[in-house]
Amino acid sequence: MNDTNASEAPLDGPLYKGVKRRLTDALTRGEWKPGAAIPAERRLSERFQISVGTVRKAIDELVAENILIRQQGRGTFVASHNRERELFHFLHVVPEDGTKQYPDVQLQSFARGKAGRRTAEALRIAPGDGVYRIRNVLRLDAVPVIVDDIALPAQRFAGLTERQFRERRSTIYNLYQEAFGISVVTARERVRALPADESVAALLGIDTGAALLSIRRIALTYRELPVEYRVSLVNTVHHEYWAEIGG
Amino acid sequence: MNDTNASEAPLDGPLYKGVKRRLTDALTRGEWKPGAAIPAERRLSERFQISVGTVRKAIDELVAENILIRQQGRGTFVASHNRERELFHFLHVVPEDGTKQYPDVQLQSFARGKAGRRTAEALRIAPGDGVYRIRNVLRLDAVPVIVDDIALPAQRFAGLTERQFRERRSTIYNLYQEAFGISVVTARERVRALPADESVAALLGIDTGAALLSIRRIALTYRELPVEYRVSLVNTVHHEYWAEIGG
């Protein structure tokens, strides 16, 4: 942690981009833990031998990307995955009346298997590479609304156990972060409508063939590295998926 | 255009927020047209009697909101709605293979009516207020994929004619901008899955009851003012809705 300005020199391009790079490098190495404060701007400017304004510009971008969080008078902190953040940042399925609830997650199955073509492509691994497959049912307001099928690359989640999943106390992304040092910072989603198959219909208590929302999510960590592939099937009779464009 | 620093003084809060306010005021008044350049940063700083850095900070935020566009060496421009921008900014339905196409829009119907409860709420007008109702069918790659039902508040779109809609040369949002000075800058969307009814199934060439994506969009201009309510029904057999979270 003392030697953040080690590593090679990214001489080209603006100075602040290099600073941003060094900061995300340090984050990737786990030098500063989620929830902890990074050094003060004045200290970083001394350490890097540059002006505070340049440090601020680098931090500005990381704040805009929801990787760091500024708090006036307190410091700048590494974003962490807690219930609050999940609710307002990564869970885009909401009741139609708008009142948000914490989901109740029930583990349905846990297995280790091999990546198929589609999963391999999403996770940028080779077909046949090891993956963990988890199925969860999410209840909102005590009603089962979402079935999540999650695929995780075994290489990055070495030693993951069903127990960890079943006994985790916070969110799933918090588990990735705490147990494997993997911080999800971005997600790309593709949404379509399709009819419910029998097994999902049973879990959600709806008719086979009813219209369901399918959300295919690729979750990424720093540097656009994919760490999770997730297919969510959502009963949208009383819930909706929301998105904001621009603004 | 010479007197941008007129109007009342928003003394509280940071200076740059006041500058941002004065800039969006000028945009709302139509002082600078879409596609045109706003005055250079140095000129604005002289006009407002503040430093360039503060002007830049105000412009920074407007650029982040896709309201202004900076181009090094050329100037700073008011964002305009053209085909390119629609494609990469407001049209979130894409073929599953990822290759984007310009949609071919066919006007199905145009009428003037009164706002129902739902439309009135979305547009923040009173139930019973006048609205224009437009139905379009969008073809992607010559195949009908989307049915759009658009509601526009008659008060803001006074004198809108079917002819304008039928003969417009660029995008629909470009029409709002050119003919009514209304710039859509944000959209909030709610997505769900539902079965196709007969009339839509016929337009899209699918079976009644097939699973469709329903996108309810409220489009907003500067200052969060709603200007369009749109319900899109999408056949997602070969197309998807995409969204990005964070990053």
Next chain:
DNA sequence: TAGTGGTCTAGACCACGTG
């Protein structure tokens, strides 16, 4: 009181687009 981020300044110099 001490330390943090937030705002604002005044200026130098660079990179880019245009004529």
Next chain:
DNA sequence: ACGTGGTCTAGACCACTAC
């Protein structure tokens, strides 16, 4: 050659948090 936005500096002062 000129005007534009982009980067970087060095410093002052304010607003907020914590002790």
